[in-house]
Amino acid sequence: MRRLLRPAKAAASVAAGAAVLASLGEVAYADSIFSFRRQPAAPPPPPPPDAPAPAAASSGSSGFDPEALERGARALRQINGSRYAKLLFGLMQSQEETRLAEMAAEKVHHDIYWKVKEIEAKRKMGEEYRENLKQQSQIEAQRLRYEDELAKKSKQEEREAERRRDAELVRMQEIGALKREQARRATEQKILEQELQTLKERAKNDRETNKENAISNAKAKAHEAKLTEDYERRMLVELMNGEKEKWLAAINTTFQHIEGGLRTLLTDRSKLVMGIGGVTALAAGVYTTREGARVTWGYVNRILGQPSLIRESSMRKFPLPGLKALKPSSASLSGGAAFENVILHPSLKRRIEHLARATANTKSHDAPFRNMLFYGHPGTGKTLVAREMARKSGLDYAMMTGGDVAPLGSEAVTKIHEIFDWAKKSQKGMLLFIDEADAFLCERNSTHMSEAQRSALNALLFRTGDQSRDIVLVLATNRPGDLDAAITDRIDEVIEFPLPGEEERFLLLKLYLNNYMLKDDDKSSPWSTLLKKQPKKIHVRDISDDLLRDAARKIDGFSGREIAKLMASVQAAVYGSPDCILNPQLFSEVVEYKIAEHQQRMKLASEAAA
Ligand SMILES: Nc1ncnc2c1ncn2[C@@H]1O[C@H](COP(=O)(O)OP(=O)(O)OP(=O)(O)O)[C@@H](O)[C@H]1O
Ligand SMILES: [Mg+2]
Numbered sequence: 001m002r003r004l005l006r007p008a009k010a011a012a013s014v015a016a017g018a019a020v021l022a023s024l025g026e027v028a029y030a031d032s033i034f035s036f037r038r039q040p041a042a043p044p045p046p047p048p049p050d051a052p053a054p055a056a057a058s059s060g061s062s063g064f065d066p067e068a069l070e071r072g073a074r075a076l077r078q079i080n081g082s083r084y085a086k087l088l089f090g091l092m093q094s095q096e097e098t099r100l101a102e103m104a105a106e107k108v109h110h111d112i113y114w115k116v117k118e119i120e121a122k123r124k125m126g127e128e129y130r131e132n133l134k135q136q137s138q139i140e141a142q143r144l145r146y147e148d149e150l151a152k153k154s155k156q157e158e159r160e161a162e163r164r165r166d167a168e169l170v171r172m173q174e175i176g177a178l179k180r181e182q183a184r185r186a187t188e189q190k191i192l193e194q195e196l197q198t199l200k201e202r203a204k205n206d207r208e209t210n211k212e213n214a215i216s217n218a219k220a221k222a223h224e225a226k227l228t229e230d231y232e233r234r235m236l237v238e239l240m241n242g243e244k245e246k247w248l249a250a251i252n253t254t255f256q257h258i259e260g261g262l263r264t265l266l267t268d269r270s271k272l273v274m275g276i277g278g279v280t281a282l283a284a285g286v287y288t289t290r291e292g293a294r295v296t297w298g299y300v301n302r303i304l305g306q307p308s309l310i311r312e313s314s315m316r317k318f319p320l321p322g323l324k325a326l327k328p329s330s331a332s333l334s335g336g337a338a339f340e341n342v343i344l345h346p347s348l349k350r351r352i353e354h355l356a357r358a359t360a361n362t363k364s365h366d367a368p369f370r371n372m373l374f375y376g377h378p379g380t381g382k383t384l385v386a387r388e389m390a391r392k393s394g395l396d397y398a399m400m401t402g403g404d405v406a407p408l409g410s411e412a413v414t415k416i417h418e419i420f421d422w423a424k425k426s427q428k429g430m431l432l433f434i435d436e437a438d439a440f441l442c443e444r445n446s447t448h449m450s451e452a453q454r455s456a457l458n459a460l461l462f463r464t465g466d467q468s469r470d471i472v473l474v475l476a477t478n479r480p481g482d483l484d485a486a487i488t489d490r491i492d493e494v495i496e497f498p499l500p501g502e503e504e505r506f507l508l509l510k511l512y513l514n515n516y517m518l519k520d521d522d523k524s525s526p527w528s529t530l531l532k533k534q535p536k537k538i539h540v541r542d543i544s545d546d547l548l549r550d551a552a553r554k555i556d557g558f559s560g561r562e563i564a565k566l567m568a569s570v571q572a573a574v575y576g577s578p579d580c581i582l583n584p585q586l587f588s589e590v591v592e593y594k595i596a597e598h599q600q601r602m603k604l605a606s607e608a609a610a
Helices: 002-031 066-081 085-254 256-266 269-304 331-335 346-362 382-392 406-423 451-463 485-489 502-518 526-531 545-554 560-576 584-609
Strands: 372-376 396-401 430-435 471-477 493-497
Touching (some): 085 451, 346 382, 382 471, 502 560
8 A cells, every 4th residue: 555655646746746847938038039928838737636736726825835935945845756756857958858848849830820910911012022023114115105105206207307408408419400401402592603703704704705715716717817818819810820821821932923912811911810719718628627627626526525623534535436435344353353463461452352243233224323432542553443443434434633723713613513513424434543542532621722723623512412313433642631620521431541461561562573574565566676676585583482481571661662673673683684584582571672662762751741
């Protein structure tokens, strides 16, 4: 029984201890940082039946019960003394641990609660922030839309202003163009009036001159006829007298015996007068025929003769029947043999051949001619090509040089009109080649141009105003910049003649070696062969293509003319040698000194330019 009571006592004391601890613990919890209410600890085990009544029952009115403490201390002493003390303390410890774990769990729960709260708050903030952003972006979009509209509006206004400006500009340009056109028309009208005036004056002058000429001619003719008549009558009388004397002498000597009869005959004055009259009539007939022929000849010459400005032409000077004209050769153009003596870069040569062929066919196609301008360094073949084109185009051609116009003075205008009037007579169309064009067709404002020259240029402009189906102009110059703008405006094809390249220089050397030293002049007639002193034959030895190519490389910068002259110098050097042999050494010597000469010339030219 005692054995059974002891554990019961121990349990009671443990319970009491626990209650004390719990009451102590309650104080500790109140001090802790957590403010939540502690869960009531598990209800203490029921007190043993013999256990003293709870301390609360015996507590004083102040609420503090010192007995309880004593009881607790006693219980602790009992526990301490009990063999279950260890177990009890273990129990208490695990109880405490459980409580701590619960508290930790509660703390975690609390933390989670706050975290959730926090997250909720953040989510709210996020939402608010998103809402703000949304509103801001809406405001921004609205602002952008507004700005865009503003920009569009201002752009539209700008465009409108620009359109208005453009329209104004166009209007002003139109007014300007109208004014220019009016000025041009006025100038043309003026030129036309001037031309008309000139023509009228010329016609009047011509009429007056013709009248005066006719009167003076008639007077002169009458005078001359009178003189001639007198003279012839005198001569005739003298002749008749001589005859008479002769006859008289003959009659006297031969027929003295019939003196009486003859005297009767010779004294028959009516017969004598009849004889004289017959001879006079014969002389007058001869005179009239001769004068008539002279006047007709002058008329034909005036109407159809070649103007004096033309230096060379395919049209005959006097179109008398039976005389054959100098025919331009057109066959060579189609046969491809044209320009065989002209060395140019292949592309340039092709263009020129093409143009020559097109010019030759223009008339047959009833198309307007295309005027041409050749320009480039001196001696590069402009004149040569223009001549060749003129001769081979199948048209009639006429060549004049610009330098011939200035010396004519006031007559130049008339001469220019003469050329165009004359050129119109050509059935095939006329190629008018004006060499050294800058001398005649230079800028009208230039100070060194005389009034007469200006009028001549105006006359040419007047006659070439429209695209012509009768005349094609080919101008050659080495100063294209000096030409009057109105002239360049009339040009359809502009061709530059550059200095020859190495291959062209080689071909030029070959061409002139052949022309000056290898070719026999077989065109000369037997008569000229007989009459002319024949040149010595040149023997060409070892002049290879390589040697010529080497020379071509060295003579960089030479023009076609310089190369032709170089080969002429080689020819002269060969004729100067005793054996008339051209060998590489002689050739190279001439080439070397010609190069030195060229360089010297270039130096002088650059010094002069500086
Ligand atoms: N491309 C060429 N092919 C063959 N020979 C040429 C060539 N260029 C020039 N020559 C020779 O030079 C000479 C002079 O040429 P041309 O009179 O045609 O020169 P240009 O260009 O009219 O010179 P400029 O401007 O001084 O009047 C010709 O007669 C010819 O012998
Ligand atoms: Mg020339």
